[in-house]
Amino acid sequence: MESTTLMHMFVTLVSILNPIGAIPIFLAVTVDEDKEQKKATIKKTIIAMITILLIGAFGGTYMLSFFAIDIDSFRIAGGILLLLMSIHMLQAKVSSVKTSAAERNEALGKEDVAVVPLAIPLLAGPGAISTVILFSTSTHHIVEKLSLGLIVIFVCLLIWPVLLLSEPLGKRLGHSGLNIVTRIMGLILASIAVRFILEGLKHFFAQ
Numbered sequence: 001m002e003s004t005t006l007m008h009m010f011v012t013l014v015s016i017l018n019p020i021g022a023i024p025i026f027l028a029v030t031v032d033e034d035k036e037q038k039k040a041t042i043k044k045t046i047i048a049m050i051t052i053l054l055i056g057a058f059g060g061t062y063m064l065s066f067f068a069i070d071i072d073s074f075r076i077a078g079g080i081l082l083l084l085m086s087i088h089m090l091q092a093k094v095s096s097v098k099t100s101a102a103e104r105n106e107a108l109g110k111e112d113v114a115v116v117p118l119a120i121p122l123l124a125g126p127g128a129i130s131t132v133i134l135f136s137t138s139t140h141h142i143v144e145k146l147s148l149g150l151i152v153i154f155v156c157l158l159i160w161p162v163l164l165l166s167e168p169l170g171k172r173l174g175h176s177g178l179n180i181v182t183r184i185m186g187l188i189l190a191s192i193a194v195r196f197i198l199e200g201l202k203h204f205f206a207q
Contacts (some may be wrong), residue, residue: 019123019159046159058145080193082131
């Protein structure tokens with residue numbers, strides 16, 4: 001697998017997961033937790049994310065086959081999903097594709113918020129899962145599959161220190177700073193989404 005492909009996978013996943021943009025919601029749903037409880041929540045969230053995305057990375061092709069979905073249709077659908085998410089990010093909003101207001105409000109009343117809504121759907125949501133499945137369909141050898149798996153694990157582990165430093169980062173960046181980062185990620189994600197859609201259409205019409 002070429003280094004440019006690996007970098008493309010890395011940048012795409014970082015843009016979709018957007019840990020900086022998740023800071024306000026993380027702080028909101030863990031407002032009643034002390035420092036040790038927050039560390040435990042973050043650890044459980046990262047483990048859940050890695051598990052969910054690795055299932056997509058190694059089982060994505062089989063899932064598409066089971067539901068008789070061709071890869072070009074999935075590319076187009078995944079691209080549209082990412083484009084919708086990027087539009088919300090460009091407006092500095094939390095996409096309802098990732099987590100709805102009802103889910104966030106419900107989470108505030110729960111003791112354990114690590115898996116829902118932090119791991120899924122806030123971080124490892126439909127967009128991230130769809131993207132990992134798309135990448136898995138382009139890997140044909142075990143080494144490529146393992147490379148994708150390692151990228152997934154590496155990106156998820158990068159989120160760990162961001163969430164640990166969520167309070168000082170949130171204060172330092174401020175509302176405007178968080179919005180700027182979210183918009184930059186949204187612009188990158190929009191470009192990636194258009195690429196997925198165009199690739200899907202190209203192969204679809206070529207048939």
